[in-house]
Amino acid sequence: MARFPKPAEGSWTEHYPQLGTDPVSYQDSISPEFYEAERKAVFKRAWLNVGRTEQLPRKGSYFTKELKVVNTSIVVVRNNAGEVRAFHNICRHRGNKLVWNDMPLEETSGFCKQFTCKYHAWRYDLDGNLTFVQQEEEFFNLDKGRYGLVPVHCDVWEGFIFVNFAPEPEQSLRDFLGPMITDLEGYPFGQMNSRWHYRSEVKANWKLYLDAFQEFYHAPVLHANQSPAKYSKAAAEAGFEAPHYRIDGPHRLVSTSGVRAWEMDPDMRKPIEDICQSGLFGPWDKPDLGEMPVGVNPAKCDPWGLDSFQLFPNFVILIWGQGWYLTYHYWPTSHNTHIFEGTLYFPQPRTPRERIAQELAAVSFKEYGLQDANTLEATQTMIESEVIDEFLLCDQEVLIRHLHKETAAWVEDYQRKTAGV
Known part of the structure; x- marks a missing residue:
C-alpha cells in the first residue's frame, strides 16, 4: 500500500x-x-449530537434518548410550528419517566399530539406546556403555567440535532463547531x-x-x-x-x-x-x-x-x-x-x-x-x-x-x- x-x-x-x-x-x-x-x-457543557431531523419527519414525531453520562433521559420532538425541541423526560408531578413503552430504560420513538404520563395522566403539549391535571381541584394553588416540562438547550446544524445541558451554553452551536x-x-x-x-x-x-x-x-x-x-x-x-x-x-x-x-x-x-x-x-x-x-x-x-x-x-x-x-x-x-x-x-x-x-x-x-x-x-x-x-x-x-x-x-x-x- x-x-x-x-x-x-x-x-x-x-x-x-x-x-x-x-x-x-x-x-x-x-x-x-x-x-x-x-x-x-x-458532557454537561459541550454540545452533544443526539440524532437527525429525519427521525422527526412530521409535527408530533418524537424520540427519546437515554443519557446515563448526564443521568437523564430526554425526549426530542417536532412541535406544531415545525421546530425541534428537547425536554428532560420527567413528569412534573411525581417524577415518573414521561415517555416510554413497555421497558422504562429502553429508548422509543413515535408520533403523538401530546404527552400523557402513564402514572396519573398529566398531559403536556409539544412545547412542553402542562395542559391537563387529573382532578386538578385536589391540588393546592396549582399554576399549570409554572409546571411545564424542563427544557434542554437544543439546536440543529445541517439536520444534526444537538443538545447542551449547561444552564447556559458557553458557546452557540455554530461557534462550538468551528470552521x-x-x-x-x-x-x-x-x-x-x-x-x-x-x-x-x-x-x-x-x-x-x-x-x-x-x-x-x-x-x-x-x-x-x-x-x-x-x-x-x-x-x-x-x-x-x-x-x-x-x-x-x-x-x-x-x-x-x-x-x-x-x-x-x-x-x-x-x-x-x-x-x-x-x-x-x-x-x-x-x-x-x-x-x-x-x-x-x-x-x-x-x-x-x-x-x-x-x-x-x-x-x-x-x-x-x-x-x-x-x-x-x-x-x-x-x-x-x-x-x-x-x-x-x-x-x-x-x-x-x-x-x-x-x-x-x-x-x-x-x-x-x-x-x-x-x-x-x-x-x-x-x-x-x-x-x-x-x-x-x-x-x-x-x-x-x-x-x-x-x-x-x-x-x-x-x-x-x-x-x-
Whole structure:
C-alpha cells in the first residue's frame, strides 16, 4: 500500500507542538474519579449530537434518548410550528419517566399530539406546556403555567440535532463547531435516508474506542483477515499512513486515500465484492451528489477514501468518497464501559442490486467495528493493571494525543471555574 509524503514543515505531531511527543498516560481512562469529573466538565457543557431531523419527519414525531453520562433521559420532538425541541423526560408531578413503552430504560420513538404520563395522566403539549391535571381541584394553588416540562438547550446544524445541558451554553452551536466542521455545509446529508444502525455495550472507556478510529496504523494488522491473503500480506509489510490530519479547536480530522477495489487485481478482491459490486468503502457505483462543499476532502486526495471528522467529545461524521456517510457515537456509562452506536446513511436504493450493495457495506462495517471493540476490551483490562503507565505514540497517533489533552483541559477549566463555588 502506498505511503504518502508528510507535509514539508515536518511530521504531524511536530506540526502541533503543544501536544508534545512524550509517552502518554491512560489514567484518564481507568480512573472513576476522572470519569466523574469529565461527566460534569465535558458532557454537561459541550454540545452533544443526539440524532437527525429525519427521525422527526412530521409535527408530533418524537424520540427519546437515554443519557446515563448526564443521568437523564430526554425526549426530542417536532412541535406544531415545525421546530425541534428537547425536554428532560420527567413528569412534573411525581417524577415518573414521561415517555416510554413497555421497558422504562429502553429508548422509543413515535408520533403523538401530546404527552400523557402513564402514572396519573398529566398531559403536556409539544412545547412542553402542562395542559391537563387529573382532578386538578385536589391540588393546592396549582399554576399549570409554572409546571411545564424542563427544557434542554437544543439546536440543529445541517439536520444534526444537538443538545447542551449547561444552564447556559458557553458557546452557540455554530461557534462550538468551528470552521473545519461548518465547512461541510452543503453536503447532501438529507439525501441519505437509507439507514442501518448498530448498537453495542463495550467494556472499555469511551476515549479508547475513539482512539481506535483516529489512526490507521492498526488497519493492516488488526483487520488483516478481512482482506484476501495476498493483499493482507502486502499491506502488513508496507504499512499504512494517512495523508492528512487536522486539528481545529476541540475537533479533529483524519483523511485517507481510497482503494478502488474494482480496479484491483481480481485475486486481491473477495468474491462477494465482485458479486455485490460493493465492499467496506461502499457500493462501487458512486451516486451523483453534485458539487461537494469545501470542507470535504480538504487534502485533495486522489484517489480519496474518506474523511473522519471527530466532533468533541463523542461524535464522528465519517464521509466516504463513494458517496455515503456514517456516524459513530460513544456514550459513557462508567469509567470503563460505554455504549457504541454506528449508523450508516446511503441514498435510497433504486434497484435490488443497489440495496444489496448497501447491505454488504453495512455488514463489512459491522465486522470491522467488532474487531476494534474486541481489541479494546483487552486494552482496558491491561491498562487497569497499572503495570505500565507510560505508552508510546507514533506520529500517526497525533489525534489520540489531542483527544486526551483536550479532555483534560476541559476538566481543568471546569474545576478552575467552579473552585470555591
